[in-house]
Amino acid sequence: MISAEQNDFITRVGPGTPAGALLRRYWQPIALVEELEEKRPVRAVRLMGQDFVLFRDEKGELGLLDRDCPHRGADLAFGRLEDGGLRCPFHGWLFDVKGTCLETPAEPAGSKLCTRIKQSAYPVVEKSGIIFAYIGEGEPPAFPAFDCFVAPDTHVFAFKGLFECNWLQALEVGIDPAHASYLHRFFQDESTEASYGKQFRGASNDSDMPITKVLREFDRPDIAVESADYGLRLTSLRKLSEESTHVRVTNVVFPQAFVIPMSSEMTISQWHVPVDDTHCYWYAIFTSFTGPVNKQQMRDQRLELYELPDYTSRKNKRNNYGYNIDEQLNETYTGMGNDINVHDQWAIESQGPIQDRTREHLGTTDKGIIAYRRLLVSAIEATQAGQPAPMLINADQAAAFSGPPSIDGVSPSDRTATYCKDADRKRREQSSWAAARLTD
Incomplete structure (x- = not known):
């Protein structure tokens, strides 16, 4: 357990907070590209307790500005897209994507006021269906050449969802x-042939055994945590027999993303992005190593659970996450349906808006969480001292990154140490786009 002061130190992210200062040094997902609708590509964005307006101008360029007009504080999220920028409906002041004031039309002819006005603007970039922003000081870090960022658009799909709790x-x-052996336990195994787009419903790599069966019957994983140049690598082993062992390798990409296997053909790269101290969005990029992603099917599957325009869950604390006692007795461990996002949402939201870590008691299986918290505290303290933190990389360093490898499969028990590397290489060799990235 930790003290209340230590808990605040690692959870609070508003302006001027220690953790907030750290996270502002990194690119943060702020919207899906699809949210900027063609008819009016303007959207309010709240990130780490600050309010912004995101828009695409008539030339197709993206801009992110502070949401309050510097004239008298009116809401620019209701602005008009015209004349090369975003115009405030209150008095017609016009701003371009760089925050430059282009016009103050209500002022007298010849007024120089416009030349003295500058609205705060922030760098934004599109990556694999997600718009990222940098709201910190100085130059932003480069994007690592991870699979989710270098795969062709046909092979990636992006989505998001809102959680009502701390990031x-x-x-x-x-x-x-x-x-996963408990929260995501299913009492019956479905056909793995119908598992497309669903996590923990297919078969493990190099096996026809459903992942649901592995998790249900082998619930004591041997977990190892290693430092990596991008953050942490977690390896979980479940011994199925003397001859075979289930291997699952997941990754923490500092500061707040993880890369995990979804199936033998896809990985998930997922960020948890603070809206404020008590709400966050998860943003995910699903990356396929085989054929193009069926984006419509993936989107339709997720819209069965999430409602637009804010990507809020249809199952939530106000309807007990769809809990059904008969289902809990006979079908799923939680009684909350088949979507594991609902299971995760219940687990983390039930801890409270900000988990009270003064009351927790960590066990052996929490070694990944312990390692991450140490890394987080170290990076916050380095930021306070004006020193470097992990993954603040330049373009040359970014090009050296790959993967990170993430595998769920069944290995011969005497080859678990090399299974992830070997399975990842095999998958890449058979991929139309990833094979070109192999270096040896």
Whole structure:
């Protein structure tokens, strides 16, 4: 357990907070590209307790500005897209994507006021269906050449969802390999042929055994945590027999993402992005190593659970996450349906808006969470001292990154140490786009 002061130190992200200062040094997902609708590509964005307006101008360029007009504070999210920028409806002041004031039309002819006005603007970039922003000081880091960023658009799909809790407890569920055997337990195994787009419903790599069966019957994983140049690598072993062992390798990409296997053909790269201290969005990029992603099917599957325009869950604390006692007795461990996002949402939201870590008691299987918290505290303290933190990389360094490898499969028990590397290489050799990235 930790003290209340230590808990605030790692969870609070508003302006001027220690953790907030750290996270502002990194690119943050702020919207899906699809959210900027063609008819009016303007959207309000809240990130780490600050309010912004995101828009695409008539030339197709993206801009992110502070949401309050510097004239008298009116809401620019209701602005008009015209004349090369975003115009405030209150008095007609016009701003371009760089925050330059182009016009103050209500002022007298010849007024120089416009030349003295500058609205705060922030770098934005599109990556694999997600718009990222940098709201920190100085130059932003480069994007690592991870699979999710270099795969062709045909082979990636992006989505998001809202959690009503602090970002850190949302992230930590993905650094906990043991929970899947309980929280995501199914009492019956479905046909793996109908598992497309669904996590924990297919078969493990190099096996015809459903992952649901592995998790249900082998619930004591041996977990190892290693430092990596991008953050942490977690390896979970479940011994199925003397001859075979289930291997699952997941990754924490500092500061707040993880890369995990979804199936033998796809990985998930997922960020947990603070809206404020008590809400966060998860943003995910699904990356296929085989054929193009069926984006419509993936989107339709997720819209069965999430409602637009804010990507809120149809199952939530106001309807008990769809809990059904008969289902809990006979079908799923939680009684909350088949979508594991609902299971995760219940687990992290039930901890409270900000988990009270003064009351927790960590066990052996929490070694990934312990390692991450140490890394987080170290990076926050380095930021306070004006020193470097992990993954603040330049373009040359970014080009050296790949993967990171993430595999769920069944290995011969005497080859578990090399299974991830070997399986990842085999998958890449057979991929139309990833094979070109192999270096040896």
